[in-house]
Amino acid sequence: MSKKSDHGLWFDDECDEYRIHRAALKGPDLFNEKSQYQRIQIKDTVEYGRMLALDGSPQSAEADERIYHESLVHPAGVLLREPPKDILILGGGEGATAREALRYKNARRVITVDIDEVVVEAAREYLSSMRKGADGDPRSRFFIGDAKEFLESQQEFSMAFNHPMFAFDLIVSDISDPFNYVQDRPEQGRMGDPEGENVAARCYTPEFFKMMVGRLQPHGIFVMQSQELSRVVWQGHKKHREMLRGFFKYVYSYRRYVPSFNYEQSFILASNAEISNPSVLQPQIVDYLIKERISGNLEEFSGDMFCHMFALSPDLKKKLEIS
Secondary structure, eight states: OOOOOOOSOEEEEEEETTEEEEEEBSSSOSEEEEOSSOEEEEEEETTTEEEEEETTEEEEETTTHHHHHHHHHHHHHHHSSSOOSEEEEEEOTTSHHHHHHTTBTTOOEEEEEESOHHHHHHHHHHOHHHHTTTTTOTTEEEEESOHHHHHHOHHHHHHHHSSSSOOEEEEEEEOOOOBOSSSSSBOTTTTBOTTOOBSGGGGSSHHHHHHHHHHEEEEEEEEEEEEEOSSSOOHHHHHHHHHHHTTOSEEEEEEEEETTTTEEEEEEEEESSOOOOGGGOOHHHHHHHHHHHBOSOOSSOOHHHHHHHTOOOHHHHHHHTOO
16 A cells, blocks of 8 residues: 655665666755766665765665675675685775775675776765775775776776786676666666767677686686566566676576665676586584684675575576576
């Protein structure tokens, strides 16, 4: 049953052409600026706290961002044969993904590459609760640049790391969605440069995923966010999954409901190393690995939650062609 509210200020998130998710606001935007790439807003919502929105789409909210970021980083972190030491994050300018990566006791380098300096600086000022020391930790470095160009540039890699060829144990893609949920086309204005090119779309191509293979250690894992995955919206996820299967021997899909997004956020984990099948891994083993590898207490990830996230319905398995 719907309930009429007399609340004055609202943020309307157009999830797709058929759905709008509304969030009540405490007041005007705390930050609202158009960068070279996108419109950046930081809103103060009644239910979710401070929220980062890019081109009108929620990216992180204080009340539930740990659901997203712990789910993005830690399944791969516990599935690796050894705890990750060198971690690369593509996107993730608000810093919460780096925060979670830095929790690995063995981590020695956590590199974040985000194209939009305005996002990074706005997050430092208004979303410090999400960053939790990601800036002050000596293991952490933030680079402003295009993820694809950064990976392609041998010279930049050598200068940044004083190493002729640097490979990572874990690569995390936390880059904005490149497409609408149903239409197979770039969103108007989403991560667009002045000429209208969809910059995020460069990081969702076969060429980009192929590049991941060369930047991973032989035992490494690549994980990415992959839009909504539900009974009614699954096409974008399937497209990403099929592309990854062209370059990785093992590809696994999982998801987690995020209230501020109002949908089942999905992720894809890929590797050419023989890793444990997440669908049969016992929760007790995951809990042991969390304790051994990760510092502090997690709020949204555990052995039980790990098993829940990788459990897909028969209908979704059929849609994604998972045997």
